[in-house]
Each structure stands twice: as C-alpha cells, then as structure tokens.
Amino acid sequence: MNKEGTQFDESFPHIFVVFGASGDLAKKKIYPTLWWLYRDNLLPKKTIFFGYARSSLTVREIREKCTPYMKVRPDEEQAYEDFWNINYYVSGAYDSRTDFEKLNQEMCTFENGLHANRLFYLALPPSAFQSVSVNIRNACMGQKGWNRIIVEKPFGKDAASSKALSDHLASLFKEEQLYRIDHYLGKEMVQNLMTIRFGNRIFNPTWNRENISSVLISFKEPFGTQGRGGYFDEFGIIRDVMQNHLLQILSLVAMEKPVTCHPDDIRDEKVKVLKSIKSLELDDCVLGQYVGNPDGKDDDAKMGYLDDPTVPAGSKTPTFALAVLQIKNERWDGVPFILRCGKALNERKAEVRIQYRDVPGDIFGGRSKRNEMVIRVQPGEALYVKMMTKSPGITFDMEETELDLTYNQRYKEINLPDAYERLILDVFCGSQMNFVRDDELSEAWRIFTPLLHHIENNDVQPIPYVHGSRGPKEADEKCDKSNFKYYGSYKWNNSKM
Numbered sequence: 001m002n003k004e005g006t007q008f009d010e011s012f013p014h015i016f017v018v019f020g021a022s023g024d025l026a027k028k029k030i031y032p033t034l035w036w037l038y039r040d041n042l043l044p045k046k047t048i049f050f051g052y053a054r055s056s057l058t059v060r061e062i063r064e065k066c067t068p069y070m071k072v073r074p075d076e077e078q079a080y081e082d083f084w085n086i087n088y089y090v091s092g093a094y095d096s097r098t099d100f101e102k103l104n105q106e107m108c109t110f111e112n113g114l115h116a117n118r119l120f121y122l123a124l125p126p127s128a129f130q131s132v133s134v135n136i137r138n139a140c141m142g143q144k145g146w147n148r149i150i151v152e153k154p155f156g157k158d159a160a161s162s163k164a165l166s167d168h169l170a171s172l173f174k175e176e177q178l179y180r181i182d183h184y185l186g187k188e189m190v191q192n193l194m195t196i197r198f199g200n201r202i203f204n205p206t207w208n209r210e211n212i213s214s215v216l217i218s219f220k221e222p223f224g225t226q227g228r229g230g231y232f233d234e235f236g237i238i239r240d241v242m243q244n245h246l247l248q249i250l251s252l253v254a255m256e257k258p259v260t261c262h263p264d265d266i267r268d269e270k271v272k273v274l275k276s277i278k279s280l281e282l283d284d285c286v287l288g289q290y291v292g293n294p295d296g297k298d299d300d301a302k303m304g305y306l307d308d309p310t311v312p313a314g315s316k317t318p319t320f321a322l323a324v325l326q327i328k329n330e331r332w333d334g335v336p337f338i339l340r341c342g343k344a345l346n347e348r349k350a351e352v353r354i355q356y357r358d359v360p361g362d363i364f365g366g367r368s369k370r371n372e373m374v375i376r377v378q379p380g381e382a383l384y385v386k387m388m389t390k391s392p393g394i395t396f397d398m399e400e401t402e403l404d405l406t407y408n409q410r411y412k413e414i415n416l417p418d419a420y421e422r423l424i425l426d427v428f429c430g431s432q433m434n435f436v437r438d439d440e441l442s443e444a445w446r447i448f449t450p451l452l453h454h455i456e457n458n459d460v461q462p463i464p465y466v467h468g469s470r471g472p473k474e475a476d477e478k479c480d481k482s483n484f485k486y487y488g489s490y491k492w493n494n495s496k497m
C-alpha cells in the first residue's frame with residue numbers, strides 16, 4: 001500500500017512490458033529495479049515481464065547484458081532464477097502494428113481471457129515515442145484491466161515540441177494512464193521535502209521573503225559525457241537536468257501547502273508556483289563548457305567536451321548552467337532561486353541550500369554568519385542547519401556549528417531504495433504523486449523555452465571551465481550578486497562520519 005492508501009489489485013495478473021529492452025536504460029535501471037522489487041516481494045504475486053525491441057534476442061541474452069547491474073547475493077540465486085523464468089521477450093519493429101499484435105497475442109495467452117492489468121514502460125529514444133504509443137493504443141491495450149504508460153524524458157525539446165507530444169499522447173490515453181518519470185522525484189530527500197516543510201512547526205513560519213535571502217539548488221557530476229556526447233549535444237545541460245530535476249525540486253521547496261496529500265492537490269500547488277515564475281533571459285544565466293585538464297587523473301578528466309568524438313566539432317552546447325529564477329508571489333518576491341548544474345565538476349553532489357538573511361539589529365560586531373539549511377539529496381542523505389553558538393568554555397566568543405541529521409548515523413539499519421524502485425512501485429499502486437502532470441510540464445517549458453531558443457539562435461559562446469573544477473568563476477560571482485553569501489569559514493567535524 002502507498003501513502004494515499006492505494007493498493008494494487010493483488011488478485012489480478014499484471015504484465016509489465018519494457019519497450020527498448022535491448023537498450024542502456026533497460027539493462028542499467030529497469031531490469032535491475034524489477035528484480036529488486038520481485039526479490040523483496042513488493043510486486044503483486046502474479047506479475048510477469050515482457051521485453052520488446054527490434055533486436056533478435058533471447059531472455060538469456062538480456063539476462064547476460066543486465067548481469068553487472070543486478071546485485072544478486074549468493075543466497076538469492078534461486079529467487080533470481082525464478083525472476084528470469086517469468087521474463088519473456090518479443091522482437092519487433094516499433095512502427096509495425098503486426099508486430100505489436102504478436103506481442104498482444106503472447107500477453108493474451110498468459111491472461112487466458114481473465115481480468116489483467118498492463119504496464120508499458122517506454123525506455124526508448126524520442127524518435128520512437130510516436131509510433132510505439134500509437135501501436136500500444138491500437139494493438140496492445142488490455143480489455144479487462146487497467147493500462148498504464150510510463151514515459152521517460154525528454155518530454156520534447158521546447159514548449160512547442162512538448163505540446164505536440166502531450167497532444168499526441170492525450171489523443172491516445174487519458175492523463176490518469178500516463179506516468180511521466182522524473183527520477184529525482186523518487187529520491188529520499190526530494191520526497192522528504194513535503195514532510196520537512198509541512199510536518200514541522202519550526203520551519204514554515206520562516207519559509208518566506210522576510211527571512212530567506214536566497215535558495216541555491218545544485219546538481220554536480222564529476223565526469224564528462226563519457227562517449228554519450230552525441231546524445232547530450234542535442235539537449236545540453238539545461239534540458240538534461242535543470243528544466244526537469246532542478247525545477248521539480250524548486251517547486252517542492254517553494255510551493256504553498258497543498259490542501260491534502262492527494263497527488264492532484266500537490267501537483268496543483270506545484271503548477272501554481274511555476275506559473276509565478278517569469279521566463280528566463282540570457283542575463284539571468286551563466287553558461288559553461290568543460291575543457292580537458294592536462295593533469296587530470298584519468299582519460300575522462302584529460303578530455304574536454306569537444307574532444308569527445310561523438311560531439312560535433314565546434315559545438316556550443318553548455319555542459320554547465322546557472323540560472324537565477326524569480327518567483328513573483330507574496331511569499332517569494334525578491335528571493336533569488338538559483339539553479340546550478342554541471343558535468344565534469346569537482347564532485348558528485350545534489351543539494352538544496354536555503355540561506356537565511358542576516359540577523360537584524362546585530363549586537364555581535366558583525367561576527368554572526370547567516371543560517372543555512374542544507375538538504376543533501378546525494379551522496380549521503382543529510383539535513384543540516386548551519387547556526388551560530390557560543391564557543392564552549394569560559395569565553396564569550398561565538399562560532400559556526402550545525403544541527404545535524406545525517407542519515408547513515410541516525411538510520412543505521414535502513415537501506416534506502418533506489419528512486420526507480422519507488423516510482424515503478426507507485427505505478428503499480430496507481431499513485432501519480434511523484435510523476436509530472438501535463439500542465440506542470442508545459443509551465444516548465446514556458447520558463448525555459450525563450451532562453452533555449454536565445455542560446456541556439458544567438459550562438460552564445462559558453463565560458464570554458466577546466467574538467468574537475470567548480471565551474472566558471474562567473475557562476476560564483478552571479479551567486480554572490482544574487483544574495484547567496486559564501487564565507488569559507490565553516491568547518492565540519494567529520495570525525496563523526
């Protein structure tokens with residue numbers, strides 16, 4: 001059962017179909033997730049899995065491709081065999097109705113005329129979305145149970161293409177059948193944002209422009225495109241991470257309290273806050289592209305973005321972006337929300353920093369530093385609040401310290417599930433709380449489309465930054481100008497870790 005009390009129909013068979021079963025996402029994420037859910041007895045008992053792709057493959061070959069990602073413990077060998085015994089594979093073209101009819105026949109044989117539910121996962125490149133969705137609608141919909149379609153990003157490239165895709169899907173399926181995945185919504189600390197904000201009395205009264213100076217939401221990755229540059233170059237870091245993952249986090253940080261925890265009440269509030277954000281302009285941004293570091297520790301670090309042979313020569317696609325968003329509503333007017341993301345930076349990290357304003361009426365001679373609440377999404381989930389304290393002992397000095405909730409200290413026995421595990425389970429349960437609704441998506445594109453077109457049409461030259469650095473120095477300067485202060489004086493006592 002999930003949070004809203006939705007349960008799966010345990011008594012009915014369920015068929016989970018992976019389109020693009022031969023691909024990267026399927027082997028690295030989807031099959032491992034299905035195996036973990038099966039292993040942990042979280043799926044309805046009578047669930048089976050179908051893979052579908054163009055390649056002529058067997059289940060054994062898919063199993064071999066997935067092996068490095070499945071994390072099977074020695075005592076799980078039998079369960080692992082059982083899992084693969086309920087896997088099937090059909091090969092066919094994505095644009096052939098006859099091939100989809102063949103898949104349907106195989107599913108019908110299993111269902112034997114009884115009530116059964118079907119889930120379709122589109123782990124496919126955007127070029128295949130159109131024909132696959134039409135063929136699912138025409139040839140693969142179960143007649144007696146429900147049908148749910150899980151769609152992976154990119155949901156278009158700008159407002160117009162996203163609308164075309166949304167209209168296309170809406171002509172085939174109802175909104176309640178569509179599950180648009182943003183896997184950041186499945187991460188523990190992202191899911192925790194609602195509880196932190198609305199389950200505590202202490203934070204909410206200060207969660208506003210009177211008390212908060214700025215909010216910084218960051219995503220950093222320490223590696224470059226690693227041969228995936230051809231795909232990346234078509235989209236760039238804004239479409240890859242900022243327009244979806246970071247904006248989703250922003251909406252959970254900034255939205256008003258929903259009327260209830262019902263998925264549509266939450267998504268109504270997310271849409272409302274997005275509507276209060278004006279579209280971005282070039283001046284709101286800093287864009288960067290990484291260059292190789294000759295002293296880098298490995299080949300990836302030595303390679304610049306343009307050295308990736310799959311990237312078109314002279315590409316100006318940004319691999320780093322910082323954008324300052326303004327929310328024009330009563331709670332947030334004047335508080336910069338800074339979104340920052342980049343590849344080939346100095347560390348792997350995703351976090352939210354809520355920085356408070358200076359204490360008014362200072363009596364400490366300017367020694368007080370701003371409070372900051374840090375919600376670390378990864379790695380090592382944590383929530384800490386940086387605060388001032390009197391230095392312990394016979395002194396009236398003051399120092400920076402923290403109130404600290406570090407998950408691996410506080411919750412030693414808990415193994416946090418992977419984001420995809422939570423989200424796929426939500427689809428079985430019928431909960432759309434952590435999936436992107438069509439109106440949310442269209443607001444997200446409204447905010448970014450003019451900027452994206454501007455970047456593309458005006459040929460903006462990104463600022464070079466060295467692989468493994470913190471990104472362009474102009475980004476730090478922009479944070480500073482946007483009322484986010486970095487003191488460089490805070491010391492973390494990590495002997496506790």
Ligand SMILES: NC(=O)C1=CN([C@@H]2O[C@H](COP(=O)(O)OP(=O)(O)OC[C@H]3O[C@@H](n4cnc5c(N)ncnc54)[C@H](OP(=O)(O)O)[C@@H]3O)[C@@H](O)[C@H]2O)C=CC1
Nearest residue numbers: 218374382383384402404405406470476486488489490492
């Ligand atoms: N519970 C826990 O696990 C806790 C862990 N810690 C750890 O302690 C360490 C320090 O804490 P932290 O909150 O980062 O505090 P700091 O004040 O040290 O740093 C804040 C952030 O400022 C950014 N920064 C670094 N250099 C510059 C610069 N020259 N100009 C502008 N910004 C800069 C860095 O992020 P960026 O590069 O992204 O801009 C950094 O993370 C961290 O490693 C943190 O994870 C602290 C408290 C609790």
Ligand SMILES: O=C1O[C@H](COP(=O)(O)O)[C@@H](O)[C@H](O)[C@H]1O
Nearest residue numbers: 183184221240241245350378419
């Ligand atoms: O969606 C994406 O996310 C990954 C990062 O995901 P994470 O869960 O490992 O933080 C990113 O590498 C990729 O470029 C992007 O498309």
